[in-house]
Amino acid sequence: MSDSISEAVLERAEGGLVPAGDAAPARLLPGETRPHPTPRQYVMIAAILVVITAIEIGVSYLGGDIPNGLIVTLLLVMALTKFVLVASWFMHLRTDKPVFRRFFTVGVCGAVLLFLVVLTTLHVFQ
Amino acid sequence: MATIEQNPGELSAVDLVPTRSGHDSHEHETPTGLANTKLAMWLFLSSDCLFFGAFIATFLLYKDRSGQVGPTPKELFNIPFTSATSFILLMSSLTMVLALAAIQRGDLRRFRVWLLATALFGATFVGGQIFEFTEFTRHGLNVDTSVFGSSFYILTGLHGAHVIIGIVWLLSLWGLSMQNQLTSADAEKIEIAGLYWHFVDVVWIVIFTVIYLIPK
Numbered sequence: 001m002s003d004s005i006s007e008a009v010l011e012r013a014e015g016g017l018v019p020a021g022d023a024a025p026a027r028l029l030p031g032e033t034r035p036h037p038t039p040r041q042y043v044m045i046a047a048i049l050v051v052i053t054a055i056e057i058g059v060s061y062l063g064g065d066i067p068n069g070l071i072v073t074l075l076l077v078m079a080l081t082k083f084v085l086v087a088s089w090f091m092h093l094r095t096d097k098p099v100f101r102r103f104f105t106v107g108v109c110g111a112v113l114l115f116l117v118v119l120t121t122l123h124v125f126q
Numbered sequence: 127m128a129t130i131e132q133n134p135g136e137l138s139a140v141d142l143v144p145t146r147s148g149h150d151s152h153e154h155e156t157p158t159g160l161a162n163t164k165l166a167m168w169l170f171l172s173s174d175c176l177f178f179g180a181f182i183a184t185f186l187l188y189k190d191r192s193g194q195v196g197p198t199p200k201e202l203f204n205i206p207f208t209s210a211t212s213f214i215l216l217m218s219s220l221t222m223v224l225a226l227a228a229i230q231r232g233d234l235r236r237f238r239v240w241l242l243a244t245a246l247f248g249a250t251f252v253g254g255q256i257f258e259f260t261e262f263t264r265h266g267l268n269v270d271t272s273v274f275g276s277s278f279y280i281l282t283g284l285h286g287a288h289v290i291i292g293i294v295w296l297l298s299l300w301g302l303s304m305q306n307q308l309t310s311a312d313a314e315k316i317e318i319a320g321l322y323w324h325f326v327d328v329v330w331i332v333i334f335t336v337i338y339l340i341p342k
Contacts, residue, residue, distance in 0.1 A: 103168045122187060
Protein backbone atom coordinates (compact mmCIF):
# COMPACT_ATOMS: atom_id res chain seq x y z
CA MET A 1 0.00 0.00 0.00
CA SER A 2 2.97 2.27 0.23
CA ASP A 3 2.54 2.57 -3.53
CA SER A 4 -0.77 4.34 -2.88
CA ILE A 5 0.98 6.82 -0.69
CA SER A 6 3.67 7.29 -3.31
CA GLU A 7 0.99 7.94 -5.91
CA ALA A 8 -0.55 10.53 -3.61
CA VAL A 9 2.82 12.21 -3.17
CA LEU A 10 3.38 12.13 -6.94
CA GLU A 11 -0.04 13.70 -7.46
CA ARG A 12 0.96 16.40 -4.99
CA ALA A 13 4.10 17.06 -6.99
CA GLU A 14 1.99 17.49 -10.10
CA GLY A 15 0.05 20.27 -8.44
CA GLY A 16 -3.00 18.35 -7.34
CA LEU A 17 -2.31 18.06 -3.63
CA VAL A 18 -0.10 19.81 -1.13
CA PRO A 19 0.77 18.97 2.46
CA ALA A 20 -1.45 20.66 5.01
CA GLY A 21 -0.06 23.25 7.38
CA ASP A 22 1.81 26.53 7.22
CA ALA A 23 5.14 24.87 6.54
CA ALA A 24 3.89 23.63 3.20
CA PRO A 25 5.76 24.67 0.08
CA ALA A 26 4.19 27.43 -2.03
CA ARG A 27 0.99 26.29 -3.68
CA LEU A 28 0.45 26.64 -7.36
CA LEU A 29 -2.26 29.17 -8.13
CA PRO A 30 -4.57 28.79 -11.12
CA GLY A 31 -2.77 29.41 -14.40
CA GLU A 32 0.71 28.69 -13.07
CA THR A 33 3.14 26.12 -14.35
CA ARG A 34 5.82 26.58 -11.65
CA PRO A 35 5.82 27.90 -8.07
CA HIS A 36 6.35 31.60 -7.45
CA PRO A 37 9.80 32.96 -6.56
CA THR A 38 10.82 32.95 -2.91
CA PRO A 39 10.70 36.14 -0.77
CA ARG A 40 14.51 36.27 -0.93
CA GLN A 41 14.37 36.32 -4.72
CA TYR A 42 11.74 39.08 -4.58
CA VAL A 43 14.04 41.20 -2.40
CA MET A 44 16.96 40.60 -4.78
CA ILE A 45 14.87 41.74 -7.76
CA ALA A 46 13.80 44.84 -5.82
CA ALA A 47 17.46 45.61 -5.04
CA ILE A 48 18.32 45.33 -8.74
CA LEU A 49 15.42 47.67 -9.57
CA VAL A 50 16.68 50.22 -7.05
CA VAL A 51 20.20 50.10 -8.50
CA ILE A 52 18.92 50.55 -12.06
CA THR A 53 16.73 53.48 -10.95
CA ALA A 54 19.74 55.12 -9.27
CA ILE A 55 21.79 54.71 -12.47
CA GLU A 56 18.87 56.13 -14.51
CA ILE A 57 18.75 59.25 -12.37
CA GLY A 58 22.53 59.63 -12.57
CA VAL A 59 22.46 59.30 -16.37
CA SER A 60 19.70 61.93 -16.63
CA TYR A 61 22.11 64.47 -15.07
CA LEU A 62 24.78 63.83 -17.73
CA GLY A 63 23.06 66.11 -20.24
CA GLY A 64 25.74 68.20 -21.98
CA ASP A 65 28.57 65.81 -21.08
CA ILE A 66 27.52 63.02 -23.44
CA PRO A 67 25.31 63.14 -26.56
CA ASN A 68 21.58 63.38 -25.94
CA GLY A 69 20.99 60.41 -28.24
CA LEU A 70 23.14 58.20 -26.01
CA ILE A 71 21.34 59.42 -22.87
CA VAL A 72 17.94 58.67 -24.40
CA THR A 73 19.08 55.21 -25.52
CA LEU A 74 20.51 54.36 -22.10
CA LEU A 75 17.38 55.59 -20.29
CA LEU A 76 15.05 53.63 -22.57
CA VAL A 77 17.11 50.43 -22.21
CA MET A 78 17.10 50.76 -18.41
CA ALA A 79 13.34 51.49 -18.33
CA LEU A 80 12.73 48.43 -20.53
CA THR A 81 14.88 46.30 -18.21
CA LYS A 82 12.89 47.45 -15.17
CA PHE A 83 9.61 46.86 -17.01
CA VAL A 84 10.60 43.29 -17.95
CA LEU A 85 11.89 42.53 -14.43
CA VAL A 86 8.64 43.64 -12.77
CA ALA A 87 6.44 41.90 -15.35
CA SER A 88 8.33 38.61 -15.31
CA TRP A 89 9.17 38.31 -11.58
CA PHE A 90 6.56 40.36 -9.67
CA MET A 91 3.70 39.73 -12.10
CA HIS A 92 4.84 36.10 -12.41
CA LEU A 93 4.87 35.93 -16.19
CA ARG A 94 7.91 33.66 -15.85
CA THR A 95 5.93 31.04 -13.99
CA ASP A 96 2.46 31.50 -15.48
CA LYS A 97 1.08 29.75 -18.50
CA PRO A 98 2.52 31.26 -21.71
CA VAL A 99 -0.89 32.43 -22.89
CA PHE A 100 -0.87 35.26 -20.29
CA ARG A 101 2.55 36.40 -21.46
CA ARG A 102 1.28 36.43 -25.05
CA PHE A 103 -1.77 38.53 -24.16
CA PHE A 104 0.36 41.12 -22.36
CA THR A 105 3.06 41.16 -25.03
CA VAL A 106 0.47 41.79 -27.74
CA GLY A 107 -0.97 44.69 -25.70
CA VAL A 108 2.40 46.31 -24.95
CA CYS A 109 3.92 45.81 -28.41
CA GLY A 110 0.67 46.85 -30.10
CA ALA A 111 0.54 50.07 -28.08
CA VAL A 112 4.22 50.91 -28.70
CA LEU A 113 3.95 50.18 -32.42
CA LEU A 114 0.69 52.07 -32.87
CA PHE A 115 1.89 55.23 -31.16
CA LEU A 116 5.34 55.12 -32.75
CA VAL A 117 3.61 55.15 -36.13
CA VAL A 118 1.32 58.00 -35.04
CA LEU A 119 4.18 60.11 -33.63
CA THR A 120 6.40 59.43 -36.64
CA THR A 121 3.58 60.46 -38.95
CA LEU A 122 3.24 63.70 -36.97
CA HIS A 123 7.04 64.32 -37.23
CA VAL A 124 7.57 64.29 -33.46
CA PHE A 125 11.00 62.63 -33.75
CA GLN A 126 12.43 65.14 -36.25
CA MET B 127 -8.99 -4.50 4.65
CA ALA B 128 -5.43 -3.67 3.77
CA THR B 129 -3.36 -1.59 6.13
CA ILE B 130 -1.13 1.28 5.08
CA GLU B 131 2.55 0.90 5.79
CA GLN B 132 4.18 4.28 5.91
CA ASN B 133 7.90 4.91 5.72
CA PRO B 134 9.34 7.46 8.16
CA GLY B 135 9.34 10.94 6.66
CA GLU B 136 6.86 10.02 3.97
CA LEU B 137 3.61 11.97 3.74
CA SER B 138 0.48 10.16 4.73
CA ALA B 139 -2.77 10.49 2.84
CA VAL B 140 -4.34 12.46 5.70
CA ASP B 141 -1.55 15.05 5.44
CA LEU B 142 -2.59 15.87 1.94
CA VAL B 143 -5.32 18.37 1.21
CA PRO B 144 -6.73 19.31 -2.17
CA THR B 145 -5.83 22.73 -3.51
CA ARG B 146 -7.81 25.07 -5.70
CA SER B 147 -5.13 24.70 -8.30
CA GLY B 148 -5.11 20.96 -8.50
CA HIS B 149 -6.77 18.62 -10.91
CA ASP B 150 -10.14 19.44 -9.37
CA SER B 151 -9.55 23.13 -9.90
CA HIS B 152 -12.22 25.31 -11.43
CA GLU B 153 -9.65 26.53 -13.94
CA HIS B 154 -10.06 23.32 -15.87
CA GLU B 155 -13.81 23.75 -15.88
CA THR B 156 -13.70 26.94 -17.93
CA PRO B 157 -14.03 26.81 -21.73
CA THR B 158 -10.47 28.12 -22.10
CA GLY B 159 -8.96 25.89 -19.43
CA LEU B 160 -7.64 29.04 -17.73
CA ALA B 161 -8.72 30.87 -14.59
CA ASN B 162 -11.35 33.35 -15.79
CA THR B 163 -10.51 36.12 -13.32
CA LYS B 164 -6.81 36.02 -14.14
CA LEU B 165 -7.48 35.93 -17.86
CA ALA B 166 -9.85 38.89 -17.51
CA MET B 167 -7.26 40.88 -15.56
CA TRP B 168 -4.54 40.23 -18.14
CA LEU B 169 -6.91 41.25 -20.95
CA PHE B 170 -7.77 44.43 -19.04
CA LEU B 171 -4.09 45.22 -18.46
CA SER B 172 -3.32 44.56 -22.10
CA SER B 173 -6.01 47.04 -23.16
CA ASP B 174 -4.84 49.53 -20.51
CA CYS B 175 -1.46 49.62 -22.30
CA LEU B 176 -3.25 51.24 -25.25
CA PHE B 177 -5.04 53.62 -22.87
CA PHE B 178 -1.82 54.90 -21.31
CA GLY B 179 -0.02 54.74 -24.64
CA ALA B 180 -2.50 57.22 -26.07
CA PHE B 181 -1.85 59.76 -23.30
CA ILE B 182 1.94 59.30 -23.36
CA ALA B 183 1.90 59.84 -27.13
CA THR B 184 -0.25 62.95 -26.67
CA PHE B 185 2.22 64.32 -24.12
CA LEU B 186 5.18 63.68 -26.46
CA LEU B 187 3.29 65.38 -29.25
CA TYR B 188 2.51 68.53 -27.31
CA LYS B 189 5.34 69.02 -24.81
CA ASP B 190 7.63 70.96 -27.15
CA ARG B 191 5.07 72.84 -29.20
CA SER B 192 6.39 76.31 -29.95
CA GLY B 193 4.55 79.42 -28.83
CA GLN B 194 3.37 77.91 -25.55
CA VAL B 195 2.84 80.17 -22.58
CA GLY B 196 3.72 79.24 -19.02
CA PRO B 197 6.75 77.48 -17.50
CA THR B 198 8.61 74.71 -19.35
CA PRO B 199 9.15 71.17 -18.04
CA LYS B 200 12.83 71.92 -17.34
CA GLU B 201 11.86 74.87 -15.14
CA LEU B 202 9.27 72.85 -13.23
CA PHE B 203 10.42 69.29 -12.74
CA ASN B 204 12.04 68.47 -9.42
CA ILE B 205 13.87 65.25 -10.34
CA PRO B 206 15.14 64.38 -6.81
CA PHE B 207 11.61 64.67 -5.39
CA THR B 208 9.97 62.66 -8.19
CA SER B 209 12.77 60.07 -7.92
CA ALA B 210 11.94 59.62 -4.23
CA THR B 211 8.23 59.07 -4.94
CA SER B 212 9.13 56.69 -7.80
CA PHE B 213 11.32 54.73 -5.38
CA ILE B 214 8.40 54.47 -2.95
CA LEU B 215 6.09 53.14 -5.67
CA LEU B 216 8.76 50.64 -6.72
CA MET B 217 9.06 49.40 -3.14
CA SER B 218 5.29 49.03 -2.93
CA SER B 219 5.58 46.35 -5.61
CA LEU B 220 8.01 44.48 -3.37
CA THR B 221 5.66 44.64 -0.36
CA MET B 222 2.80 43.49 -2.61
CA VAL B 223 4.58 40.29 -3.66
CA LEU B 224 5.67 39.70 -0.07
CA ALA B 225 1.99 39.96 0.95
CA LEU B 226 1.08 37.38 -1.69
CA ALA B 227 3.88 35.06 -0.55
CA ALA B 228 2.70 35.43 3.07
CA ILE B 229 -0.91 34.52 2.36
CA GLN B 230 0.22 31.58 0.24
CA ARG B 231 2.13 30.33 3.30
CA GLY B 232 -0.97 30.92 5.43
CA ASP B 233 0.84 33.63 7.42
CA LEU B 234 -2.07 36.06 7.79
CA ARG B 235 -0.31 38.37 10.25
CA ARG B 236 2.55 39.15 7.84
CA PHE B 237 0.10 39.28 4.95
CA ARG B 238 -1.83 42.09 6.67
CA VAL B 239 1.37 43.99 7.47
CA TRP B 240 2.71 43.80 3.89
CA LEU B 241 -0.68 44.62 2.36
CA LEU B 242 -1.11 47.66 4.60
CA ALA B 243 2.46 48.75 3.83
CA THR B 244 1.67 48.54 0.11
CA ALA B 245 -1.41 50.73 0.53
CA LEU B 246 0.58 53.22 2.64
CA PHE B 247 3.37 53.41 0.06
CA GLY B 248 0.73 54.00 -2.60
CA ALA B 249 -0.88 56.75 -0.52
CA THR B 250 2.55 58.36 -0.03
CA PHE B 251 3.08 58.33 -3.79
CA VAL B 252 -0.31 59.99 -4.35
CA GLY B 253 0.50 62.54 -1.63
CA GLY B 254 3.74 63.34 -3.46
CA GLN B 255 1.85 63.76 -6.69
CA ILE B 256 -0.63 66.16 -5.07
CA PHE B 257 2.30 68.17 -3.65
CA GLU B 258 3.91 68.25 -7.09
CA PHE B 259 0.69 69.43 -8.74
CA THR B 260 0.33 72.15 -6.08
CA GLU B 261 3.88 73.35 -6.71
CA PHE B 262 3.37 73.41 -10.47
CA THR B 263 0.14 75.38 -10.08
CA ARG B 264 1.97 77.85 -7.82
CA HIS B 265 4.57 78.32 -10.57
CA GLY B 266 1.89 79.11 -13.11
CA LEU B 267 1.21 75.78 -14.82
CA ASN B 268 -2.49 74.93 -14.74
CA VAL B 269 -4.41 72.40 -16.77
CA ASP B 270 -5.56 75.17 -19.12
CA THR B 271 -2.27 77.11 -19.30
CA SER B 272 -0.89 75.29 -22.34
CA VAL B 273 -1.17 72.03 -24.24
CA PHE B 274 1.90 70.83 -22.30
CA GLY B 275 0.05 71.53 -19.04
CA SER B 276 -3.12 69.78 -20.25
CA SER B 277 -1.33 66.65 -21.48
CA PHE B 278 0.91 66.49 -18.39
CA TYR B 279 -1.90 66.81 -15.83
CA ILE B 280 -4.18 64.39 -17.69
CA LEU B 281 -1.50 61.70 -18.08
CA THR B 282 -0.11 61.86 -14.54
CA GLY B 283 -3.58 62.48 -13.08
CA LEU B 284 -4.98 59.36 -14.76
CA HIS B 285 -2.07 57.36 -13.43
CA GLY B 286 -2.73 58.79 -9.97
CA ALA B 287 -6.39 57.78 -10.31
CA HIS B 288 -5.26 54.22 -11.07
CA VAL B 289 -3.10 54.27 -7.92
CA ILE B 290 -6.05 55.52 -5.82
CA ILE B 291 -8.27 52.71 -7.17
CA GLY B 292 -5.49 50.27 -6.26
CA ILE B 293 -5.26 51.67 -2.73
CA VAL B 294 -9.03 51.29 -2.23
CA TRP B 295 -8.81 47.71 -3.53
CA LEU B 296 -5.90 46.85 -1.20
CA LEU B 297 -7.60 48.41 1.82
CA SER B 298 -10.78 46.45 1.02
CA LEU B 299 -8.77 43.22 1.03
CA TRP B 300 -7.08 44.28 4.25
CA GLY B 301 -10.49 44.95 5.83
CA LEU B 302 -11.77 41.53 4.73
CA SER B 303 -8.65 39.95 6.18
CA MET B 304 -9.18 41.72 9.51
CA GLN B 305 -12.68 40.18 9.59
CA ASN B 306 -11.12 36.76 8.94
CA GLN B 307 -12.83 36.53 5.57
CA LEU B 308 -9.57 35.92 3.69
CA THR B 309 -7.51 32.76 4.04
CA SER B 310 -4.69 31.13 2.12
CA ALA B 311 -7.36 29.61 -0.14
CA ASP B 312 -8.05 33.16 -1.38
CA ALA B 313 -4.49 33.75 -2.57
CA GLU B 314 -5.73 34.05 -6.14
CA LYS B 315 -7.73 37.18 -5.19
CA ILE B 316 -4.55 38.74 -3.83
CA GLU B 317 -2.63 37.79 -6.95
CA ILE B 318 -5.25 39.50 -9.16
CA ALA B 319 -5.04 42.69 -7.07
CA GLY B 320 -1.25 42.37 -7.23
CA LEU B 321 -1.29 42.18 -11.02
CA TYR B 322 -3.17 45.48 -11.12
CA TRP B 323 -0.79 47.07 -8.62
CA HIS B 324 2.34 45.96 -10.48
CA PHE B 325 0.87 47.22 -13.73
CA VAL B 326 0.44 50.66 -12.17
CA ASP B 327 4.11 50.41 -11.18
CA VAL B 328 5.36 49.46 -14.67
CA VAL B 329 3.33 52.27 -16.23
CA TRP B 330 5.04 54.69 -13.85
CA ILE B 331 8.44 53.25 -14.85
CA VAL B 332 7.65 54.34 -18.41
CA ILE B 333 6.14 57.72 -17.43
CA PHE B 334 9.06 58.55 -15.12
CA THR B 335 11.61 57.85 -17.85
CA VAL B 336 9.78 59.35 -20.82
CA ILE B 337 8.39 62.46 -19.15
CA TYR B 338 10.82 63.33 -16.35
CA LEU B 339 14.24 61.89 -17.23
CA ILE B 340 14.61 62.05 -21.01
CA PRO B 341 16.02 65.48 -21.93
CA LYS B 342 14.36 67.67 -24.51
